[in-house]
Amino acid sequence: MNIDNYKDIIRVMMGDRRYTHSVNxxxxxxxxxxxxxxDPEKAALAGILHDITKEVDFEKQLQIIDSGDIILTDVEKKTNKLWHAISGSVYIQKKLGITDPDIINAVRYHTTGRAGMSKLEKVVFLADFTSAERDYPDVDxxxxxxxxxxEEGMLYGIEFTLKRLLERQGYLSLDAIEAYNEILLNR
Ligand SMILES: [Fe+2]
Ligand SMILES: [Fe+2]
Structure with a gap:
């Protein structure tokens, strides 16, 4: 399958806005x-696929996660906004036959980050913040x-997310905190 086949697959799984976001x-x-x-080809594919299950209903996402033998932590169970990254990483393996671990991890950690990310994972994480249609304050x-x-881009992105969560006593992702600490340690 080429990238256009994957675009066709996601097109029917989401609305116009999210499709445009995925292409961007x-x-x-x-x-x-x-x-x-x-690798630009892997980046293109991981970018297209990163939000593939974002509009799948939560119940179904939990089933997908379960089918991948992934046990959610108590915090992950509370943060259903993060489920799509996990369910997406399982979906692309089970339904689309993606086997490349780097692409799978790029989808899996595109929202939180984690310690020990590959270049591809970092690229997808950052692209999700800076894609063309993004217009939140500070995007510049x-x-x-x-x-x-x-790393500087990611650090700012993680800070931005953690600050917003702290302001409303949201749950903090340990993966995000570990990514943050690692960047500071290696700076
Ligand atoms: Fe996402
Ligand atoms: Fe996204």
Missing amino acids: VSAEAVRLAKKYGA VIRKKAEISL
Whole structure:
């Protein structure tokens, strides 16, 4: 299958806005992959697939996660916004036959990050923040950081997310905190 086949698959699984977002994330991931030395073809595919299950209802997402023999932590059970990354990583293996662990992990950790991310994982994480249609406050700041290094871009993205969660006493992802600490340790 080529990238257009995968675009056709996601097209019927989501609304127009999310489809546009997915296409834009894919394009931005390719750009960042070329800039930072990740595989552009894998970046294109991971970008297209990253939100594949975001519009699948939560009950069904839990079934998908369960079918992948993944046990959610208590915190993960409470943060249903993060389920699509986990269910998406299982879905692309089981339904689409994707076997490349780097693509699977890029989908799995695109929302939280984690310690020990590959270049491809970082590229997809960052592309999700900086894709063309994004217009939240500070998007220009993170776009500038993304030109300095993948890690500086990610650090700002994780800070942005953690700050928002702290403001409303949201649950913090341990994976996100570990990604944050690792970037600071290696700075
Ligand atoms: Fe997502
Ligand atoms: Fe996304």
